[in-house]
Structures are given as C-alpha cells and as structure tokens.
Amino acid sequence: QVQLVESGGGLVQAGGSLRLSCAASGRTFSSYAMSWFRRAPGKEREFVAGINWSGSSTYYADSVKGRFTITRDNAKNTVSLQMNSLKPEDTAIYYCAAKYGNSWSSQVREYNYWGQGTQVTVSS
Numbered sequence: 127q128v129q130l131v132e133s134g135g136g137l138v139q140a141g142g143s144l145r146l147s148c149a150a151s152g153r154t155f156s157s158y159a160m161s162w163f164r165r166a167p168g169k170e171r172e173f174v175a176g177i178n179w180s181g182s183s184t185y186y187a188d189s190v191k192g193r194f195t196i197t198r199d200n201a202k203n204t205v206s207l208q209m210n211s212l213k214p215e216d217t218a219i220y221y222c223a224a225k226y227g228n229s230w231s232s233q234v235r236e237y238n239y240w241g242q243g244t245q246v247t248v249s250s
Contacts (some may be wrong), residue, residue, distance in 0.1 A: 128239040130222045135244030138172060138212055140247070147205040147224030148241055156180075159230040161237070162196060162207045164218035164246075171221070175207060176230025183241040190216075212248045217244040226229040 134146040141248040146162070161176035175196040184196050193212075195245045198205040205222060231237070 128155075128158065128224050130224060130239055132220065132222050132239035132241045132244040135220060135246045137249065140212060140214055140248055140250050141217055142212050143208070143210045144212065144246060146209065146220055146222075146244060146246070150224065152204045156225040157198040158229060158238075160196075160198055160204075160205040161223050161230050161232075163221045164216075165217040165221070165233065165243075166215075169218075171234055173232035173234075174220070176232070177205065178230060179228050183230075185232075187232075194225065200210075202203045209246070210227055211231045212246075214248045214250045216246060217248050218246060220246050227230070 129151045131149045131242050159178050162235040165171040175186045177196045181198045193210050195208040221243045222241040224239040225237045
C-alpha cells in the first residue's frame with residue numbers, strides 16, 4: 127500500500143507560479159514511476175507529467191511543455207511539479223499518482239495509487 131498526499135495548490139493570477147508537492151508513504155517509493163494528472167471542471171482526468179523511478183526520464187503533455195517541471199527526491203519520498211507561466215486553462219484539481227515499475231504512463235488505468243488531489247485556480 128502507498129499513501130499519497132498532495133499539497134501546494136491555491137489561487138494564482140495568470141502568469142504566476144505554483145509548486146505542488148506529493149508526499150508518499152508505505153512501500154518503497156523508488157519502485158514506482160510517478161505522474162501528475164489533472165481534472166478540469168466538466169472534463170476527463172488528463173495526464174500532465176511523468177517521471178521514471180530514478181528521475182532520469184521525464185515526459186510532459188504538450189499543453190504544459192516548457193512551463194511545468196516534474197522532479198522527485200527518492201530520499202525524501204516526494205515528487206514535485208513546478209508550474210510557471212500559469213494560464214486560466216490550467217485551472218483544475220491536480221492529482222499525484224504512482225505506477226509500479228520504471229516507466230510512467232499517460233493512461234489513468236495503469237496507476238496503482240492516487241492522492242486526494244489539490245485545487246489549482248488561475249485567474250485571468
């Protein structure tokens with residue numbers, strides 16, 4: 127069992143920055159690829175960014191590429207999402223997710239554990 131707890135969400139103006147963090151407890155954190163997903167009002171949950179278990183490989187959705195950065199610290203059992211140049215369309219609930227194995231995936235169904243989510247609201 128892995129427990130994931132997100133933090134760092136909030137209200138920010140367009141062009142601003144936020145840093146989301148996800149703290150993991152339970153089984154060996156470094157055995158899991160980690161990703162961030164988000165769900166905007168009235169939309170499906172979508173992949174945002176993923177990182178493999180060592181942190182050597184990352185991938186981003188086209189909509190956030192160049193603005194968001196995913197990192198992890200296996201010594202502290204944390205994964206973070208630095209979000210810069212935020213846009214109103216980034217408004218969503220952001221979820222941290224863990225997938226057993228080295229490779230991240232953009233598919234919701236492939237993830238074993240999810241956090242409860244943290245709200246990010248970007249005002250225009």
